[in-house]
Amino acid sequence: MKIRSLLATVASALLSVGGNAAAADIVAVVSSASAITELSKAQISEIFLGRVSRFPNGALAVPIDQEEGSQARDEFYLAYTGKSPAQLKAHWAKIVFTGRGQPPKAVPNSSEIRRLLAANPQAIGYLERSAVDSSVRVLIQP
């Protein structure tokens, strides 16, 4: 029985995209005043990579990043987009140097994320699960 569950774990790790196991404690969040309750990992990834600018319900989505070099940021991007910090840097450099956009605004810590989310129901961010409080809603991933 133990071997079977171990095999199942190994198989799911092999099949999973972009190593989501390592970052179990980073969660995507919106303001508790937002109408959004669930978003898939792919939808979250596309908003943060600048490929889409709206939530599935049509409302404008404003992604907010944690500061470059922060552990939360690196873990979030690896888990949700499969990108390392260098790959993310290259992704945005391609967009910035062709005049197609700018990366999301970045803030220094999780209390700043919560503050911006509280001020803007269109904002979406990510936090360590331990930094979640009643001002934000953790997005369910269908």
Added chain:
Amino acid sequence: MLSFSAFGTLGIVHSSEERADFTSNLFKPNGAGYTHAWSPDVDSKVGGQIIASLTSQLSAMVQAISEQNYDGSFTPHVEWANLKYQFTQDASVRVGRIVLPSFLFSQSRNVAYTNPWVRPPSELYSLVPVDSSDGGDFSYALHSGRVNQTWVGTYGVTDSKKPGGGTGKARRLWTISDTIEAGSLTAHLTYQQGNLTISNLHTLFGAFRRFGAQGDALADTYDPYNRRLTFFGAGAMYDPGSWFLIGEWGTSEFHSVLGKSTAWYASTGYRLAKLTPYLTYGQLRGTSNRSDPGLNASSLPPALAGRATGLNTALNSILGSIADQKTVSIGTRWDVLKDVDLKVQYDRTRLGAGSPGTLINLQPGFQTGGTVNLFSVAIDFVW
């Protein structure tokens, strides 16, 4: 609000072919091999950019780059300069100078930090002799399910100066391209068309026209004066994060002495922490006729026959030197620091029979159809 950013590459290239130069684009006068055993001019550059957001919908962009120019100087040139109006989140128009979206990496090719290689494969990226346009573009994005599509159209003109004093002019130059993104997959399709004039070759065909009807017929076939250039390209990249596979194909036809060419490459790489080793194969083939009997010198008086033979030799040397080559490249990217990478690349190029490939500055004793080994080291940064 103003935002500043910069990028650059410090690179050095060694070529085993000492009787010709290898370089990275059609506008550089020399490079590695004959001019320098180790050339810093092939890849080195520095670029700076300012974007001014004037209103929430209107912005202005200027990007300037200093690199080896056609005349050997490093005077900065304006790569991008335009005003952008963003109608909606998905639609925008830009007026001014833009870089053409001919290939998957065309618009960002100068920002080597964003590329997996030291430079995009020369086989395909030398296929289109124009790279920017003064006019404008529009962009329209469509979203359906997990598929995001961006249609781009460009229209404009461009004037460029070529090494050795010639100029290139493109008129009525337009592009339509579609970039499709679905998860880890990106695909890119492009059609491009314009009318091109290459001044120094036009001068040569002016001399042909002095030989009456047969001279006119040859000039009408070959003179690159206001002649139609068409290009069709298709490429795709699959990049799930820990590895990538990229392939691009293109075919161009310039109704002149420079003729028709087709090129493609395939590249794959695997990411091992901060190292990304890669392997690339590229091929470029000139598919037009490689020689022409030219003017019939035997029917001419001796004094003119000598001139006609000289012109025939010039015509055949251009037809014969159409680039044809295959390259295998192996290299690695190393993400040394935040925002800085170091790349090392080895290329082995086999030149097609009778062709100098994409090499320039051919010297006496240069052998066509040989093999060239290139070794490149580059440090790239973005800021």
